[in-house]
Amino acid sequence: MQRYFVAKEQMNDHMVLIHGEDVKHITRVMRMTEGDQIICSNNFDRVCLCEIDRFEDDQVVALIVEDLPSKSELPVNITIAQALPKGDKLDYVIQKGTELGAAQFIPVQGERSIVKWDGKKEGKRIERLSKIAKEAAEQSHRSRIPAIESLHTLEKLIERKNEFDHLLFAYEEEGKTGNHKQLADVFAKAESGESLLFVIGPEGGFSEAEAVKLGEAGFTPTSLGPRILRAETAPMYILSAVSYYFELER
Missing domain, CATH: 3.40.1280.10 (SPOUT methyltransferase, trefoil knot domain)
Incomplete structure (x- = not known):
């Protein structure tokens, strides 16, 4: 499943806002549509399974389905x-x-x-x-x-x-x-x-x-x-x- 990184302020308890080059990747490269699922990380302490809700002019709005455990970082x-x-x-x-x-x-x-x-x-x-x-x-x-x-x-x-x-x-x-x-x-x-x-x-x-x-x-x-x-x-x-x-x- 495709993974995207967002700034902490782009992720709240229920929603993720995706900006910049990732919007082009989602819409033009991956050709995703409403309902498709992606994984989003705030590049700090949270990784979530998300579902694309809608496409706006300069951003993709995704709803958080669930938080995911993350074990991909080295212990040191x-x-x-x-x-x-x-x-x-x-x-x-x-x-x-x-x-x-x-x-x-x-x-x-x-x-x-x-x-x-x-x-x-x-x-x-x-x-x-x-x-x-x-x-x-x-x-x-x-x-x-x-x-x-x-x-x-x-x-x-x-x-x-x-x-x-x-x-x-x-x-x-x-x-x-x-x-x-x-x-x-x-x-x-x-x-x-x-x-x-x-x-x-x-x-x-x-x-x-x-x-x-x-x-x-x-x-x-x-x-x-x-x-x-x-x-x-x-x-x-x-x-x-x-x-x-x-x-x-x-």
């Missing part, structure tokens, strides 16, 4: 701070990371990032990435759309460390020690509802200076196993491991 909140990779790889990270349950994405300008964002175009880039996240959240039946933050420097990211319960960064040099248990050790300490910030480097990984800065700030250097993963693969590994540990193993 994962923020992926991704150093800018080449090409359209960030699109892939946002899309697949949303499907796998990430709560938030923070683009980071890494020392070895080849891509440099033009400040004048950053707003459009964030808007585009937010649209990718919305579509992926609808497809995967998420209850919430992950937030896409503005571009951060590593220093700005470190300044925000107190917002999170656990801090980690993927560091391939750590894997050379043969110790691949850091991720499991952090998971064992994390409780449901807590937040984890995981920082991932670009192609080429973090420089030694960046690794030192993160380590001194309290971030745990973490191996992702004995194989070297691509920049866009690492977030998928992490989110899959989180899902297995917190949703399937327990």
Whole structure:
């Protein structure tokens, strides 16, 4: 069943008002009619089964049939701070990371990032990435759309460390020690509802200076196993491991 996200003020006890591009999707793409059922989420704490009541000039009015339980969010909140990779790889990270349950994405300008964002175009880039996240959240039946933050420097990211319960960064040099248990050790300490910030480097990984800065700030250097993963693969590994540990193993 098709799922749509609305702002909290567009949903009351009995009715949902759908605006914007979703109106075109309902009427022109899905060709829905009165009586068709959809699922609506207020992107916060409520998911409802709704029935389309009527079509107005710029909105669709749907009546709430019943509230639905939502079990599609990870038990812990994962923020992926991704150093800018080449090409359209960030699109892939946002899309697949949303499907796998990430709560938030923070683009980071890494020392070895080849891509440099033009400040004048950053707003459009964030808007585009937010649209990718919305579509992926609808497809995967998420209850919430992950937030896409503005571009951060590593220093700005470190300044925000107190917002999170656990801090980690993927560091391939750590894997050379043969110790691949850091991720499991952090998971064992994390409780449901807590937040984890995981920082991932670009192609080429973090420089030694960046690794030192993160380590001194309290971030745990973490191996992702004995194989070297691509920049866009690492977030998928992490989110899959989180899902297995917190949703399937327990």
